[in-house]
Each structure stands twice: as structure tokens, then as C-alpha cells.
Amino acid sequence: MPSFENQRFFIKTFGCQMNVADTERMASLLADQGMAAAEDPNQAQVIIINGCSVREKAVHKALSALGEFQFLKKEGAGPIIGVGGCVGQLDKDKLFKNAPYLDFVFGTDTLDNLPEMVHRVRNGERHFVHADFDKSLDYSTETKVFGFKAQAFVNIMKGCDKYCTYCIVPYTRGKEKSRTIDEVVSDVARLVATGVREITLLGQNVNSFGKGNPNVRGRVPSELHNIIGKVGPRAGEENFPQLLRAIDQDPRCADLQRIRFTSSHPLDFSDELIECYAPASQGGVARLATHLHLPVQSGSNAVLQKMGRHHQIENYIAQMDRLRELSPDVGLSTDLIVGFPTETDADFQKTIELLDRVQFDNIYAFAYSPRPGTRAAKMKDDVPAKVKNERLVHLLNYQIKIAEKTYASRIGKVLEVLVEGEAKNDKLMRSQPEAQKNSGGKVWTGRTSCNRVVNFFSDSPRSLIGKMVPIRITKATGLSLQGEVELESLAAERVANRFLS
Ligand code: SF4
Incomplete structure (x- = not known):
């Protein structure tokens, strides 16, 4: 393929972490061809929209971004524009009707061919769709x-x-x-x-990781159970707790600090996985983060049944109770939909009661919108938009009060924070004494094991990205924590020569 040197790409991402990971992969593939990332679409020769179609609003956002990029095309010239992700997979050539300036469309299984697709456009091809599903039974890849x-x-x-x-x-x-355990562990290493x-x-x-992959190495646990009675892979197949234990025990992964995962379904949330959250001294997985995101969607059994979730709210609560028994500080988050067809005020109240009962750290809540092609789209969308919005606002406000309380309970504690980057909000910097402001230090942001965001000031001129820093929590809101570097713990860490050396 001819080189892309001196060319720039811009990728606009919508949706879940799967799409974020796919974007990273696309960026890496284009960089392998010699391209660099552009901060601004105006400077890019290739623009990709990685769209999400899980909600109507998300699709609209992707399409309106596409509409904005048309102005960069001038009389046939301008950047190459492609649409991928779930929007590309689902809408395929329909996208060209409303956006004739769009050059190509690709799907979720074909993104590894992105450089080749860009070349095809450079060579004069236009309006092609490359969105076939990979029909092979196995899945093998390498993280980029x-x-x-x-x-x-x-x-x-x-x-x-x-x-x-x-x-x-x-x-x-x-x-x-699923990939095999051996392949994933080598990739992580x-x-x-x-x-x-x-x-x-x-x-x-x-x-449900591992379904269909034979457990050739005889790893444990050999089969999974839960209170609902139906669990992903069968006996004799690989499974998710085996994967967590294999990563945790592999000497090549010794420097790994935390393992997180997302997303999950309560039906496949096994007793054996809950046991991974126990302290390491009691057989738990030492590096498993003390956080769980387990989507529940509604607090009402009647609505859960209509949603085809195949579990009852009592099962979910029992799973959370058992988890808290083993890991009292675990941070919990969930997804909720309000205004699903037939949802009554009483059903909605059950969702509110669920928040009270479980005490989530965080919720991701949305008003229901039908997605064409799904079974629910054939149901009468009978909750008025106004009611959906009122329920959504009430739910979010209710949750913020719960989070304020749970976050405030961390004040005074020392938590280990894995630093992700410099904080965008400079309020904390402005509140520092003059000497600190002039020290060359910065305000950093990172996350605790239980997935809470923590901002703190450090006068160290060095980058702390990727470092694990002990922070004493001094302030809390319903969204984040604020703290100070705990010098005593830091000194101990330095002596142990583990971090910040
Ligand atoms: S578990 Fe349900 S909500 Fe989650 S991706 Fe599968 S079908 Fe969608």
C-alpha cells in the first residue's frame, strides 16, 4: 500500500467502551501506516465516525456529526470520510442517501481493514460498504x-x-x-x-466468556453456578473466573495493578465470580478491582420480564448482598432504563426502592426509545415523553443524593489512586496557596480501585501518569473525590521502592 506519511486522521467516537477500544484500534492501525492523529477535523485528511446505535439519541448524534463534516468537502475535494461502529453495521448503504459526500461505510467486524478501505477511496472508489460479519466460530485478535x-x-x-x-x-x-485464555493472558503480559x-x-x-472454548488445561473452577440457576459456559469449557485467576497468577503480569471488566448480565454473574472479590487470603483474585458494573435496567419484575432479562430483582439484590459480604468496600454501578413500555408509576417506584436498597455509587440512566428491528419496538411505546423525562430527572437527582452520602463516607480515608492524567477542571489549582501554585506542580486525576474519580494536587514536576499514589480524601461531591498526597504512605511506598521512584 502507498504510504500515508504526513497525513492526519480524526476519529469521532460515540457510545460504549467497546467503541472507545475500537477507536483506539483504528487509530493504531492508521498510525502503523505513518499517519498522525489530528486534534481538529479541519486538519485531517481522513475523518472517521465510530457511531453507536444503542439509543435513538446516539444515532442522531453520529449523523449530525457526519452532517457537520460535509462542509469540509469542497467540490469533490477534502477529507476522506467513513462511518463505522454499530451505525455503519446497521445502516450500511442507507447512509449514502442522506450523506452523498460520505465515502465509505464499514462494520464492527471489518475495522481491521480500515487502512485498506482508505486506500480504496484514495484510488478513486466511493460509496462502498464493507460490513460483513466474520462468520468464523472462533475469535482471535491482539490488542492495539x-x-x-x-x-x-x-x-x-x-x-x-x-x-x-x-x-x-x-x-x-x-x-x-471468545478468545482463549492463553491468548488473552499473553496479550495482557x-x-x-x-x-x-x-x-x-x-x-x-x-x-459468559469462554462458551465453546474447551478447558484443555483443566483450569478451575470447572463449572459455574448462581442463584438464578443458568450460567454462561458449560462444565468442560473455559470461563471468566478462570481467566481472572490466570491473569492474576501469571508471573509475566506481576506489574499489573488492577483488573477491571465490563459489561455483564446478572444471569451469567456466577457465585464463582463473586468469590473472586474475596480478599486474596480467602481465595479471591488479588488484583481484581473492587468495582462492579452490573446492569439491572429496572427495579420492577414486571418490567424486567417485558425486557426479556430472565431474572428477578430479588436475584440481583441477593447477588449484591453476597458481593458486599465478601468485599464491603466494593463500588457498584448499573444501567437503568426508565419509561419502558407498560412501566407504571408503581414500577418506577420499585426502581427508586432499588437505589435505596443497593446504594450504587453511580448509575447510567436513560429514557427508553424504541430501536427499529428489536422486539420491544413492536410494543406500544405507551409512556409519554414528558413522563419519561420526569422519571429520568427524578431518578438522577435521587441517585446524586445517595452518591453524595457514599462518597462523603470516604473522607479521611487513604485510597490508592492510579493516575490517568492532568485534571481538566482547574478549580483545585486555583484554591492552592500561592507557593504551591508557583511550585511547578499540577492537579492530577485518577481512579480508586472502586472506580471513584479523585483529583489531587502534587508539587512534583514529574509526570504521575500511570503511578499509584496514596491520597488522603479531604472533600467529596456526588461525582468525585478530592484529596492530598499522603506523605506517610508515600514514604513507605518509596522505601518499598514500588511506586514514584
Ligand atoms: S445482555 Fe441484553 S442489553 Fe446487554 S448487549 Fe446483550 S442484548 Fe443488549
Whole structure:
């Protein structure tokens, strides 16, 4: 392929962490061809929109971004423009009707061919779609990261076999298939060798990881159970707790600090996975972060049934209770939909009661919008938009009060924070004494193991990105924590020569 040197690309990403990881992969593939990232689309020769179609609003956002980029095309000249992600997978050539200036469309299984597609456009081809599903039964890949980061997303499985009635994902990402444990562990070890200290294992339903992969190494646990009675992989297949333990125990991953994962379904959230959250001295997985994102969607059994979730709210609560028994400080987050067809005020009240009962740190809540092609789209969308919005606002406000309380309970504690970068909000910097402001130090942001955002000031002129820093929490809001570097703990860490050396 001819070179792309001196060319720049700009990728606009919408949607979930799977799309964020896919964008990173695309950026890395284009960089391998000699291209550099542009901060501004006006400076780019290649523009890609990585769109999400999980909600109507997300699709509109991707299409309106596409509309804005048309002004960069002038009489046939201008940047090459492509649309990918779930929007490309689902809408394919329909996209050219409303956006004739769009050059190509690709899908979720074809993004590795991105450089080739860009070349095809450079060679004069236009309006082609490359969005076939990969029909092979196995899944093998190698994680690609763009630039140095302490965190990396690692895709471990793709697709979803759950077919919740409202969800378009099984149609845009296909059937479930998983990488092998050996392949994932080697991939993680390679990332750790480059400086990665935290990984997030990704998939639509990571808890069903391993289905169809024979457990040739006889890893334990050999089969999974839960109170709902139906759990992902069968006995004799690889499974997710085996993967967590294999990463945690591999000597090549010794410098890894944290393992996270997302996303999951309560049906596949096994007892054996809950046991991974126990302290290491009691058989838990030492580096598993004390955070769980487990989407529940509604607090009402009647609504859960209509959503095709196949579990009851009592099952979910029992899972959270058992988890808290083993890991009292675990941070919990969830996804919720309000205004699903037939949802009554009483059903909605059950969702509010669920917030009270579980005490989530964080929720991701949305008003229901039908997605064409799903089973729920055939149901009457009978909750008026005004009611949906009122319920959404009430839910978010209610949750903020809960989070304010749970976050405030951390004040005075020392938490280990993995630094992600410089904080964007300079309020904390402005509040520092003059001497500190002039010290050359910076305000940094990072996350605790339980996934809470922490901002702190450090007078160190060195970059703290990727470092684990002990922070004494001094202030809390419903969204983040603020603190100070704990000098005593820091001195101990230095003596141990582990971090900040
Ligand atoms: S489990 Fe998640 S991705 Fe799969 S269908 Fe249900 S909501 Fe969609």
C-alpha cells in the first residue's frame, strides 16, 4: 500500500467502551501506516465516525456529526470520510442517501481493514460498504493501543446471545465468541511489558466468556453456578473466573495493578465470580478491582420480564448482598432504563426502592426509545415523553443524593489512586496557596480501585501518569473525590521502592 506519511486522521467516537477500544484500534492501525492523529477535523485528511446505535439519541448524534463534516468537502475535494461502529453495521448503504459526500461505510467486524478501505477511496472508489460479519466460530485478535497509557482495554469476547427485547446489540455485534485464555493472558503480559498497569476486560457480556472454548488445561473452577440457576459456559469449557485467576497468577503480569471488566448480565454473574472479590487470603483474585458494573435496567419484575432479562430483582439484590459480604468496600454501578413500555408509576417506584436498597455509587440512566428491528419496538411505546423525562430527572437527582452520602463516607480515608492524567477542571489549582501554585506542580486525576474519580494536587514536576499514589480524601461531591498526597504512605511506598521512584 502507498504510504500515508504526513497525513492526519480524526476519529469521532460515540457510545460504549467497546467503541472507545475500537477507536483506539483504528487509530493504531492508521498510525502503523505513518499517519498522525489530528486534534481538529479541519486538519485531517481522513475523518472517521465510530457511531453507536444503542439509543435513538446516539444515532442522531453520529449523523449530525457526519452532517457537520460535509462542509469540509469542497467540490469533490477534502477529507476522506467513513462511518463505522454499530451505525455503519446497521445502516450500511442507507447512509449514502442522506450523506452523498460520505465515502465509505464499514462494520464492527471489518475495522481491521480500515487502512485498506482508505486506500480504496484514495484510488478513486466511493460509496462502498464493507460490513460483513466474520462468520468464523472462533475469535482471535491482539490488542492495539495508541500512544502510552497506563490503562488498556482488552477485548476478550464479542457479540451477545441474550437478545434483551429493547437491545440492538445482538444484531450489530453478532453471536458470542471468545478468545482463549492463553491468548488473552499473553496479550495482557505484552501490554504490561509496555507499561500498562490497569486493564479492562471488555465484551458485551464478559461473564459468559469462554462458551465453546474447551478447558484443555483443566483450569478451575470447572463449572459455574448462581442463584438464578443458568450460567454462561458449560462444565468442560473455559470461563471468566478462570481467566481472572490466570491473569492474576501469571508471573509475566506481576506489574499489573488492577483488573477491571465490563459489561455483564446478572444471569451469567456466577457465585464463582463473586468469590473472586474475596480478599486474596480467602481465595479471591488479588488484583481484581473492587468495582462492579452490573446492569439491572429496572427495579420492577414486571418490567424486567417485558425486557426479556430472565431474572428477578430479588436475584440481583441477593447477588449484591453476597458481593458486599465478601468485599464491603466494593463500588457498584448499573444501567437503568426508565419509561419502558407498560412501566407504571408503581414500577418506577420499585426502581427508586432499588437505589435505596443497593446504594450504587453511580448509575447510567436513560429514557427508553424504541430501536427499529428489536422486539420491544413492536410494543406500544405507551409512556409519554414528558413522563419519561420526569422519571429520568427524578431518578438522577435521587441517585446524586445517595452518591453524595457514599462518597462523603470516604473522607479521611487513604485510597490508592492510579493516575490517568492532568485534571481538566482547574478549580483545585486555583484554591492552592500561592507557593504551591508557583511550585511547578499540577492537579492530577485518577481512579480508586472502586472506580471513584479523585483529583489531587502534587508539587512534583514529574509526570504521575500511570503511578499509584496514596491520597488522603479531604472533600467529596456526588461525582468525585478530592484529596492530598499522603506523605506517610508515600514514604513507605518509596522505601518499598514500588511506586514514584
Ligand atoms: S445482555 Fe446487554 S448487549 Fe446483550 S442484548 Fe441484553 S442489553 Fe443488549
